[in-house]
Amino acid sequence: MVDVIALGEPLVQFNSFTSGPLRFVNYFEKHIAGSELNFCIAVIRNHLSCGLIARVGNDEFGRNIIEYSRAQGIDTTYIKVDKESFTGIYFIQRGYPIPMKSELVYYRRGSAGSRLSPEDVDEKYIKSARLIHSTGITLAISDSAKEAVIKAFELAESRSLDTNIRPKLWSSLEKARETILSILKKYDIEVLITDPDDTKILLDVTDPDDAYRKYKELGVKVLLYKLGAKGAMAYKDSVKAFKEGYKVQVEDPTGAGDAMAGTFVSLYLQGKDVEYSLAHGIAASTLVITVRGDNELTPTTEDAERFLNEFKT
Ligand code: ADP
Ligand code: CKP
Ligand code: MG
Numbered sequence: 488m489v490d491v492i493a494l495g496e497p498l499v500q501f502n503s504f505t506s507g508p509l510r511f512v513n514y515f516e517k518h519i520a521g522s523e524l525n526f527c528i529a530v531i532r533n534h535l536s537c538g539l540i541a542r543v544g545n546d547e548f549g550r551n552i553i554e555y556s557r558a559q560g561i562d563t564t565y566i567k568v569d570k571e572s573f574t575g576i577y578f579i580q581r582g583y584p585i586p587m588k589s590e591l592v593y594y595r596r597g598s599a600g601s602r603l604s605p606e607d608v609d610e611k612y613i614k615s616a617r618l619i620h621s622t623g624i625t626l627a628i629s630d631s632a633k634e635a636v637i638k639a640f641e642l643a644e645s646r647s648l649d650t651n652i653r654p655k656l657w658s659s660l661e662k663a664r665e666t667i668l669s670i671l672k673k674y675d676i677e678v679l680i681t682d683p684d685d686t687k688i689l690l691d692v693t694d695p696d697d698a699y700r701k702y703k704e705l706g707v708k709v710l711l712y713k714l715g716a717k718g719a720m721a722y723k724d725s726v727k728a729f730k731e732g733y734k735v736q737v738e739d740p741t742g743a744g745d746a747m748a749g750t751f752v753s754l755y756l757q758g759k760d761v762e763y764s765l766a767h768g769i770a771a772s773t774l775v776i777t778v779r780g781d782n783e784l785t786p787t788t789e790d791a792e793r794f795l796n797e798f799k800t
């Protein structure tokens with residue numbers, strides 16, 4: 488039995504060793520990632536236990552994901568090996584055409600991960616956890632994966648959701664809006680993680696105060712509103728917190744949001760206030776963007792403490 492459970496597709500990441508268009512990249516560095524797996528690692532680095540409900544293929548990459556997850560302390564009991572399909576992968580193009588930004592190129596349609604389904608969601612396991620987490624990615628990859636999230640949310644004691652709208656994974660932005668809004672309307676969300684781009688799509692607003700007001704009407708208790716390089720905000724009832732981002736050398740921003748989300752949710756569940764949880768989330772995301780790989784640098788609570796005390800920019 489674990490504190491937190493996430494549902495989503497773990498993926499093998501091939502990160503360009505050099506920046507620039509993929510056609511000129513000769514070397515790729517392999518990492519294990521996927522938004523919900525990244526989230527789980529952040530939860531664990533902050534000393535709660537976490538399980539991942541997922542499918543991988545019966546292949547080397549699937550074994551790699553399971554072994555890596557175990558090594559990071561993730562409960563892999565409900566990572567199923569699906570013999571019918573392959574483990575999804577993706578490539579990261581870095582620093583082109585926008586410096587310090589990355590683009591993801593997926594090879595995942597029909598993957599084992601996208602075949603996640605309600606039958607993978609064990610009622611007792613879900614009910615034993617304090618919080619169930621998923622993202623807009625899992626809602627996008629297939630109907631069965633979306634239904635798995637719905638089953639888990641139905642049984643959950645409490646929930647967090649990262650909107651993570653990936654236009655490449657949706658047939659249209661309208662479909663993304665309709666699907667994510669229907670989840671928000673149906674379930675109370677303890678912590679919603681989102682940003683102005685996604686909120687524009689969902690609610691046609693970007694102003695953080697307007698966003699919190701509207702999300703609150705939909706049953707969101709706490710809002711983590713990420714502002715990229717500018718930092719992030721967090722809202723809970725009448726508390727509104729902002730923390731500025733740090734100026735660092737950006738190698739690859741992929742995974743920053745997940746490191747922040749997992750850190751924030753883990754600390755929040757441990758009774759920390761939103762300012763503390765936000766500051767630690769910023770520390771985690773700042774470290775993650777300085778390297779290739781989404782989760783290796785996600786700090787423990789103690790290391791984030793050191794970052795916040797000792798790193799000045
Ligand atoms: P996501 O990865 O989900 O798209 P963001 O891009 O908003 O989320 O990043 C999450 C956090 O990572 C930000 O709140 C900030 O702390 C940090 N971050 C992201 N990009 C930068 C950057 N270019 N410089 C400094 N910090 C950044
Ligand atoms: O929003 P983030 O940059 O934190 O998310 C990154 C992850 O799952 C990354 O690991 C990738 O595999 C993905 O999001 C995705 O499917 O886009
Ligand atoms: Mg994100």
Ligand code: MG
Nearest residue numbers: 739775778780
């Ligand atoms: Mg990174």
